[in-house]
Amino acid sequence: MPATEAAAVASFYVMILGFFVFKTLKVKDLPKIFWATAEQTAKVMFVIATAGFFQYVLLYTRIPQEAIAFISTSFTSIVPVLLIIIALLVIMGCFMEGTAILLITVPIFVPLAKAFGFDVVQLGIVMCISLAVGVLTPPVGLNLYVMASISGVKVMAIAREALGYVLIMILGAAAVAFIPELSLGLARFVP
Structure with a gap:
């Protein structure tokens, strides 16, 4: 199972545990949880996008070839x-x-x-x-x-x-x- 699917299954499993086993998770908590997840994902995606741009600049300016x-x-x-x-x-x-x-x-x-x-x-x-x-x-x-x-x-x-x-x-x-x-x-x- 690829990492993305494994993460989705693990998230679903944690939600089941939170709702039914430990009873610490409420439906009203879900929007806050989803928002926090979106914020963390956005931070990671911003870093990856910035690094991707930097990588493009490196390749365009031929810095790797010059360094080699x-x-x-x-x-x-x-x-x-x-x-x-x-x-x-x-x-x-x-x-x-x-x-x-x-x-x-x-x-x-x-x-x-x-x-x-x-x-x-x-x-x-x-x-x-x-x-x-x-x-x-x-x-x-x-x-x-x-x-x-x-x-x-x-x-x-x-x-x-x-x-x-x-x-x-x-x-x-x-x-x-x-x-x-x-x-x-x-x-x-x-x-």
Whole structure:
């Protein structure tokens, strides 16, 4: 079942639980719930639309091609390029949401990785791990705010405690980047 249909089924299931099992949901609450959902969806769609426009501008101005040409002539090895990619994604993750970052950086990083002969699946996993660091770092760190709202603890207190996880995740991203078997090993056994 695709994600959209699964989300619709889950929403229906939650409504049944709210109305009939827990009896915490009332029909008069539905317009407020639907409005809040529409607001959240609009925020996400705005980010995606803005990132799509930025992606179009990048492609129109040939920035990805120019970046590939510059980096290909500046570096002879993929190692510094991967370290730059990881650093950029972690820094961008401190200020932006992950979907927008992916929409902006994938058109640049994928051709760059291909130019160096780096596996695109491996790059995708490195990018996901690097972006996961962003949701644990202030000021935008979405997971920090979720944990703070659930626990009642201040965001910066949670950020201090999460620092160890952030360091481990950065090391994990570097390990996946430089040890291909960590990300591609199982896939090679699939016929």
